[in-house]
Amino acid sequence: MKTKILFLCTGNSCRSQIAEGWAQHLKDDTIHACSAGIEKHGLNPLAVKVMAEAGVDISTHRSKLIAELAEHDFDYVITVCDNAHESCPLFPGKVKITHKGFDDPPRLAASSASEEEALVHYRRVRDEIRDFVTQL
Numbered sequence: 182m183k184t185k186i187l188f189l190c191t192g193n194s195c196r197s198q199i200a201e202g203w204a205q206h207l208k209d210d211t212i213h214a215c216s217a218g219i220e221k222h223g224l225n226p227l228a229v230k231v232m233a234e235a236g237v238d239i240s241t242h243r244s245k246l247i248a249e250l251a252e253h254d255f256d257y258v259i260t261v262c263d264n265a266h267e268s269c270p271l272f273p274g275k276v277k278i279t280h281k282g283f284d285d286p287p288r289l290a291a292s293s294a295s296e297e298e299a300l301v302h303y304r305r306v307r308d309e310i311r312d313f314v315t316q317l
Contacts, residue, residue, distance in 0.1 A: 196306065222244055
C-alpha cells in the first residue's frame with residue numbers, strides 16, 4: 182500500500198506542483214502524491230518548463246483547493262511554503278503534518294530582466310525539492 186502524501190502550498194501553482202511531479206516521477210511505486218493550495222492561482226508555466234527540462238511532465242496538472250481532495254485520507258501533509266504552514270487547516274484522522282519550506286520562485290524572479298534569468302530561481306528550487314522528495 183502506498184503512502185498518501187499531500188503537498189500543500191498557498192496557491193498550488195509552483196512548489197507544491199513541482200513536489201507532486203517529483204514524487205510521481207521518483208517514488209510512484211511507494212507514494213501516492215497529490216498537491217493542493219489554500220487558494221487556486223493556476224499552474225505556473227515556468228514551473229512546467231523547468232520540470233520538462235528535468236524530464237518530468239506536469240503540464241496536465243491543475244491548481245486545486247484542499248476541499249477538492251476531501252475524499253483522500255492522507256498519511257502526510259507536507260507544507261512547502263510558510264504561508265501554507267501558518268494557514269494549514271486541521272485534517273481528520275492520523276495525518277501527520279510537517280513543514281519543509283522552499284523559496285518562492287515567482288517572488289525571487291519578479292525582478293529578473295529576462296525569462297532565462299528568472300528560470301535560474303525556478304531551477305534551483307526545483308532541484309531542492311527533488312532532493313527533498315528523493316529522501317522521502
